[in-house]
Amino acid sequence: MTHQMFDDVVRSDSSLRRFLHGLPGVDQVGCEARAAGLGTRSIKTTAKAFAIDLAIRMVDLTTLEGQDTHGKVRALASKAMRPDPADPTCPATAAVCVYPDMVATARQTLGDSGVHVAAVATAFPSGRAAMDIKLADTRDAVEAGADEIDMVIDRGAFLSGRYLEVFEEIAQVREACGDAHLKVIFETGELQTYDNVRRASWLAMMAGGHFIKTSTGKVQPAATLPVTLIMLEAVRDFREQTGQMVGVKPAGGIKTTKDAIKYLVMVNEICGEDWLDPDWFRFGASTLLNDLLMQRTKMTTGRYSGPDYFTLD
Amino acid sequence: MSRIDVRKTYKLYIGGQFPRSESGRSYVVNDAKGRLLANAAQASRKDARDAVVAARAAFGGWSGRTAYNRAQVVYRIAEVLEGRRDQFEAELRASEGITPAKARSYVDAAIDRLVWYAGWADKITQVVGNANPVAGPYFNLSTPEPSGVIAVVAPRGPLLGLVSVVAPLIITGNTVVVIASEQHPLTAITLGEVMATSDLPGGVVNVLTGSVAEIAPWLASHMDVNGIDLTGVEDAQLAADLEAASADNLKRVRRPAPGTDWLAEPGLDRMTRFLETKTVWHPIGV
Secondary structure: OOOHHHOOHHHOHHHHHHHHHOOOOOOHHHHHHHHHHHOOOOOOHHHHHHHHHHHHHHEEEEOOOOOOOHHHHHHHHHHHHOOOOOOOOOOOOOEEEEOHHHHHHHHHHHOOOOOEEEEEOOOOOOOOOOHHHHHHHHHHHHHOOOOEEEEEOOHHHHHOOOHHHHHHHHHHHHHHHOOOEEEEEOOHHHOOOHHHHHHHHHHHHHOOOOEEEOOOOOOOOOOOHHHHHHHHHHHHHHHHHHOOOOEEEOEOOOOOHHHHHHHHHHHHHHOOHHHOOOOOEOEEEOHHHHHHHHHHHHHHHOOOOOHHHOOOO | OOOOOOOOOEOOEEOOEOOOOOOOOEEEEEOOOOOEEEEEEOOOHHHHHHHHHHHHHHHHHHHHOOHHHHHHHHHHHHHHHHHOHHHHHHHHHHHHOOOHHHHHHHHHHHHHHHHHHHHHOOOHHHHHOEEOOOOOOEEEEEEEEEOOEEEEEOOOOOOHHHHHHHHHHHHOOOEEEEEOOOOOOHHHHHHHHHHHOOOOOOOOEEEEOOOHHHHHHHHHHOOOOOEEEOOOOOOHHHHHHHHHHOOOOOOEEEOOOOOOOOOOOOOOHHHHOOEEEEEEEEEOOO
């Protein structure tokens, strides 16, 4: 699974540490200024309509609550397939994201609609469980029909510098995924520094993750523009070195169309158009979808819409 | 060296804050003699949209308060207004060119109007609600409920007119987006400062200044606005257009009221127009 180019790097804990700590440090002020600057672009009319539809197609419609029921997951899956029942031109979302025990329900409702089923596994959201339980959790979700697995890394191990342990963990989960795509969640809100975000990004990419994802949505701060910018730079640089593309998924805290468009502008500016595709960029969100639909309705009807006209979920 | 005046920048009042217009625009407001008084923010449709979002967010909390508590808050607005009456009298004289006695009488009337409506908060239910006799073993109760977010085009009369259209709406639990009188917007923003310091939660009253013809159509067609009060719309054609645009989501509409005497006792109509009757059936125990 591991990219051969990095065989030397991951041979031992010390060689891996040398590599990760040898990555250029992040200029915090510059990074935040750049992210803020990109957030000021004005996207209007046809470009906005394009951005809204693209953002809808990139949404991983998520419900990760202790109070989830099969009924709620079915309702959410129906919404993912047809977000705006009043408008057949409205595209479907990329996926629904649920806990492993809800995967079968989601899969049954979605059928062959093309909407993916993503499952959070590996003792989400804390990741505090024994390795074999994490792997069993993953296999369980894949067997139930999940075609995307969102795993969390062991932040404790990462922050104590046991990088190889984290690397092995990701690689093993990747193997347990089989054909399913693996998204690696860093929980950037717990990683303390931007340098750590960059290191985690490289670690996950070298270990074979298909996507790198900011947060679980259970910790504040969740996704932010600067953190996503660092991750986008990492996937861009990774492709330059290896020719291999890795996706990025900011999750948590993205609630408005305006926010979503800021992210899309950043994707285009940092990584280029190749990443402006649901296969390579996703939003982990639940309330965002309704705001996108409201803005879409505003653009098609010419009048402001209200939350009363969309499902609560 | 003489001291330089600290001039006030008149901005909008949205969600308990005083933001500039999103559009960055402003317009010149003159006094009664045509001299420059100040610049006022010229709100855009996006400011109106933001105001509706703020009003909607405030609705649950405000309408959920007890009528008694709403009365206290509105009475508090009257108290704070009383304490700043000199400022309001001076503003009224400058913008309308009226005599000190007249300005004083308008401020008096505005304060009295607030107190009058505050008193109605916990009484309106008894007047327009009812216990209905029904042919079955049920208590059948009709109670008035606030409609939701109400858009208001305020009439001329910078203080009394504004107070007279806003107070009856908030006292019953509605939240309000009000477009201040286009000619006299400044006092409306000063009144916003009074409301911001009177325990009135942010978003319950949102004040926009600018062109009625530009902003009002967006509020009339807005699907998340539950009612519209056209009191201050002076152009008959615009009023008709706004009424037509309001039909899409069946807004409650109050038509323009030309020639209203704002000093007279207002009656209940301004409160009841934006109330809806909820009737509940409750079985009588054996």
